[in-house]
Amino acid sequence: MYCNKCGCKFHKNGKTKNGVQKYVCSGCKSTISETTNTVIYHSKLSFEVWRNIIDNLLDGFSLRRIAEENNISLLTSFRIRHKVLFALENFINNIILSGEIQSDEKYFTINLKGTKPNNMPRYSKKRTSTSSPYRGISHHKICVVSSIDENDNLLLKITGLGRCTTQMLEDSLGYKLNNAKSINADSASAYQGFCENHNLKLQTVPSGFHSNGRINIAEINGVHSQLETWLSKFRGVSTRHLQEYLN
Numbered sequence: 358m359y360c361n362k363c364g365c366k367f368h369k370n371g372k373t374k375n376g377v378q379k380y381v382c383s384g385c386k387s388t389i390s391e392t393t394n395t396v397i398y399h400s401k402l403s404f405e406v407w408r409n410i411i412d413n414l415l416d417g418f419s420l421r422r423i424a425e426e427n428n429i430s431l432l433t434s435f436r437i438r439h440k441v442l443f444a445l446e447n448f449i450n451n452i453i454l455s456g457e458i459q460s461d462e463k464y465f466t467i468n469l470k471g472t473k474p475n476n477m478p479r480y481s482k483k484r485t486s487t488s489s490p491y492r493g494i495s496h497h498k499i500c501v502v503s504s505i506d507e508n509d510n511l512l513l514k515i516t517g518l519g520r521c522t523t524q525m526l527e528d529s530l531g532y533k534l535n536n537a538k539s540i541n542a543d544s545a546s547a548y549q550g551f552c553e554n555h556n557l558k559l560q561t562v563p564s565g566f567h568s569n570g571r572i573n574i575a576e577i578n579g580v581h582s583q584l585e586t587w588l589s590k591f592r593g594v595s596t597r598h599l600q601e602y603l604n
């Protein structure tokens with residue numbers, strides 16, 4: 358480990374009360390610890406407790422139950438969840454996709470759980486005609502674009518309402534590519550424009566299939582089925598918080 362201020366080597370420098378290793382720079386004498394710049398930096402709770410709380414969050418426990426199980430206050434439980442969600446958001450925002458990418462969309466019904474009655478969105482009275490461009494997908498459905506690259510970098514992003522368009526792909530994936538070569542997708546036409554814009558080879562699998570024998574989207578379909586199983590234990594996820602769950 359080398360100091361990012363002066364480039365000199367770090368030496369071990371004792372441990373904190375919680376057993377976290379500390380280091381001091383042999384050049385500029387600045388100090389860091391194992392947890393510097395991590396989600397548990399400055400926390401008085403042990404790593405074991407953090408790990409348990411993160412498990413509890415993944416299992417969908419309420420803040421109150423997390424507080425009781427880990428012998429912490431409700432406020433601490435609230436703050437930790439916030440820190441974890443913030444760290445995940447940062448992590449997701451830094452993901453870059455490269456090489457061969459598989460991509461697919463998943464549509465979610467709007468869920469207003471936890472929304473106060475006066476904050477409910479109002480639906481427009483105007484109904485779409487039968488010539489609607491949404492063809493089978495209600496424009497009151499939330500479109501999530503999921504993409505995974507050949508190194509298993511995975512991105513799940515809410516892109517908007519209704520059927521996925523090239524613009525929605527641009528907004529969610531357009532700035533996430535680096536050295537991308539190709540996209541495997543189902544026959545959704547939104548990808549044609551997107552691949553042209555980014556000079557990518559588009560390989561399509563007929564809608565409803567995982568593979569046409571040569572090209573497959575099995576990985577991303579697998580992610581979707583795991584996601585479904587995991588989300589089902591929350592008995593309805595509020596649309597307000599959907600992106601946090603996806604992260």
Ligand SMILES: [Zn+2]
Pocket residue numbers: 360361362363364365382383384385386387
């Ligand atoms: Zn230094």
